Amino acid sequence: MAVPGHRRRGPAQGPRAVKRVLATLAAALSLAAGAQPQKTLRITLRVAETGFDPAKVTDFYSRSILAHILEAPYGYDPLATPYRIVPLTAAALPEVSADQKTWTVRLRPGIHFAADPAFGGQPRELVAADYVYSIKRFADPAVNSPGWKDVEALGLAGLKAYRAQLLQSKARFDYAQPIAGLQALDRHTLRFQLERPNPRFLFALASGDIFGAVAREVVEAHADDTMAHPVGTGPFVLKAWKRSARLVLERNPGYRERYYEAQPAAEDAAGQAILAQLQGRRLPMVDRVEVAVIEETQPRWLSFLQGDFDIVSVPEEFVPLALPHGRLAPNLARQGMQLHRSLGAETLLLVFNMDDPLVGGLNPQGVALRRAIGLGTDLATEFRAVRRGQAVPAQGFYFPHTSGFDPGFKSLQSEYDPAKAKGLLDTYGFADRDGDGWREDPQGQPLELEMLTQPTAFQRQLDEVFRKDLQALGLRVRFRSAKWAENLKASRSGGFQLWTVTEAAHTPDGLEALAIYHGPQAGGKNLARFQLPEMDALFEQIAVLPDGEQRAALMRRSERLAAALMPYKTKGRRIYNTLTGPRLVGFRSPVFQNNWWDVVDLKDPS
Template sequence: MMPSIRPLLAALLCAVSVGTAAAAAPKVLRIAFNTPVTALDPAKISDLYSRTVTPHIFEGLYEYDHLARPFKIKPLTADGLPETSADFREWTIRVKPGIFFADDPAFKGQKRELVAADYVYSLKRIMDPANKSPLGSVLQDIGIVGLNALRDEAVAKKAPFDYDREIPGLRAPDRYTLKITLEQPRPRLLQTLAGGDVFGAVAREVIEFYGDEIITHPVGTGPFVLKSWRRGSQIVLERNPGYRERFYEAEPAPDDAEGQAILADLKGKRIPIVDRVEVAIIAEEQPRWLSFLQGDLDISAIPSVAIPQAIPNGKLAPNLEKQGIRHYRSLNADGVYLYFNMDDKTVGSTEPAQVALRRALSLSLDVPKLINRLYRGQGIPAQSLFIPHCTGYDPAFKSEMGDHDPARAKALLDLYGFLDRDGDGFRERPDGSPLKVELATQPDQFSRQMDEAMQKDFAAVGIRLTHYYGQWSEQLKAAYAGKLQMWLLGGSAASPDGLDTLQSYYSEQIGSGGNFARFRNAEMDQIYRQVAAMPDGPEREALFLRAKLIGVALMPYKSLLHRMANSLAYKHLIGFRRPLFWNEWWHLVDIRRDESS
């Protein structure tokens, strides 16, 4: 009697079925934000978290090479680098044919090709007063011929912005050609055009189809589409099924071992490599950290409280290493700074006594202690407002901005008449009135620790510090309006150009978010205008140095530190490298869970 082969066939079929299912299982990247996304419309966002999602849906003309250090810009939707005039005022850019927007009901069943006119429209939207775009001041400063006038006319007449009027500085003479003409030379306009997060192309018919709901209906040409968005809870992106054929390529430096290894592993893979991205919104550090340790996230920043346990002495803890976890550490392109409102009667103005007060406050802050205790050693003292990895930043530059010297602070205060006249341990102003400074702050644990440390440092030189509490968003509105006396902020570079830092000192940026200190100085304004028009080189760096010296001497800002980024990721996340000035990387990593420990 012959044995039945049915059980064997069934087992083989089952094995084939399981193997096929495993091979077809989607690759899912799981990450977390600590703050909800506010909108997914490039023209209406400024927060980091929204700007991290949008460049995965929308595409700019250019992008940063993800592995190149120092930075390198390459075409994304553009067909080659721009053609420019000798004075960098005339820019001609070709848009690559055959790129399409993701399918959407707004297109009524038709494939919609990306054309040059989409970039004309997208830039005009930023200048439309009705959109109240945070990027409006950036475009105003760039000075596209005719664009500011078009905006001013809409404001003056209280009329709708005229999108159909052709202006000399922003034209699409044919389907794939974009021409930009500027009022002044702008040698680094290419860096602006590399920002797909806010300068990515949108289609006019999509904007008009969704109207006020456009912030929740992003439609771009990028590698992902929005699958779902539960406000304050979760965002899910999925692979754009109509995304063009695009393959992983990069140009890391020859001596960049990490970058070369990533390139060798991922070169030639179709983008996006993962099928789905799930972004959880987890506001508190501890739950977010526990979610990572439980394997619910693929990558996470290390909370400051967990740094001693996670990376003792700067090295990954053995128990985490055994779980297949890797440590990524780098110096951020960012800074933490305190601004003084120069319009405030207590800490403002450039009168010698007021300058002495701000310098004394700066000298009283024990920044090394703050770095060690609050940031768990993950930072370096700042010597100026300029940011690492950007032009204008010099790691060898040393200034009073980086000093902690209570004795010198007391001597300055004594010299300019800030004395303790009533013996209560706190100083009065030169006219005998009480001296009390006020710091705007937030009611979270980290802010409370910072508040206490600053209060103690100020008290050590005889200055009483009080606090003004409010939610971060409300404090930001008050800062724009010039209503806060002092506030501590963190800022990240959006481009490699130190000109962005100089905006903090430029008088025309008062009220727009660039110049929180409301600082006015004729020489600094002139430096800003000169630097904006100059090509990179020694002369430009010399002007940056002069700006740093003015900033230190008059002290409208006290820059405290530049932070180190510490991230942990499971080894099944392949190809991660922390970006410098850009936010997009989700489409450039792989998930291989079969290789994890």
């Protein structure tokens, strides 16, 4: 029998050669018997993951993995625009009281967690108590969750008070302690009681990467390393993980029957075409996902061109080659690649540590220094020379595609005026007293700024532009380089002076953007550690108001305050140019949800 694909190279020599021939023959026989090879989706991360315990991670890259392992009660329609929330583990949309403080969710029976030794070899059904337990973990002082501030902001009745009681008494968290805001009424019914109305609480219930259910047995069985043992009810399971290098996820063999459904707009021709191709297909459609962490842009881009990956965000330095005049290059189009172009629901930020004695504080000198740095930041050069035109200035901090974003809003955040910046520095005592060309602080001490950075070629280009901007103002800066995860840890603990970071939307609610200015969330989303009673009051008002002109007016007020005091310099928004390879079917650039691997297919299994 001829073995397909086997070339004869002379007599086989030794046991290894025999084994290779037998393995090839077995593969051929398997194919002849009708067995199908695995469909493997291959993707890259540009920043390394940190781990997979939802109560312990906040970075986007880890959450993008978790979103495919864990499930919240609700999710997003993969094609609807601007968005549509649909039941996932829930049987239907929630029942909401007239005052929008009581939310009742009924789960679909018969959903099971992926198999794990912690379950003793028995199927483990998802029940309402699992969501109660999962959310309580954020409040447990022993977990020390960086996401607690996000949960606290939801206003679940009794949870914050119980945590405060434990912090004072040093007692252990009692997971059996009744919490009015988190109740399992029966095996499949959840009730959330809020301290204040929240018309948009549904968005939290659709965030599987944060509020996806975990099982207590699994957490306790792997208590020493919960970050390495994610077990959920989702479409994939983690099969292999080499930290900061490679991950492998495989289809959850016990995943329930779930089928592709979507409601694209009638005028959305591309969405309608995807629906026609995939409607009714059982999910997930791929068997395996291989994830490689490649932080440097050039090898990531070249690997995609060589066919090693199915999707890539075109690195800025390669935009002129891949997208001449904003259109996909003919050589790439001939290979069957497709361009997906979108404005990110995000803001590029320069973060100032407001606890730092030099750049922080609400005193006139601190405000003047921050505003001078903002005025002296040449965004046009950064966007043109480094980002190759793939970014636009941000007038305010609210994300595009979310409530609160006003395309007509104008502020000084994007103004570039070195002369005005120098005037501010002179006025508030930042002067060159010894004639060496560098300014001293108002007390006459040497002034050198320190900025966190990452060790990549692209980041070094950005740093060089910023260094020249400050040099033109007579300000020195040194860069402290570390991996992104280490910089995040330093920023959350307040161990930094300056850092550039991207804050992105995870829900359609603009309140998420305002959280970076919310005093109680300092050390969490509020990386600047900004504290201002007026801004906190605005946050509380905006949180409970329905969408409308009153809420929009308060949001505009918050943007004016932010621009005046500038704990963050809002720089811009990236234009994402995502290329998909010829095998990938059904991809739609996600805006809020970061779980899409289960709703795409591959043309040619490999």
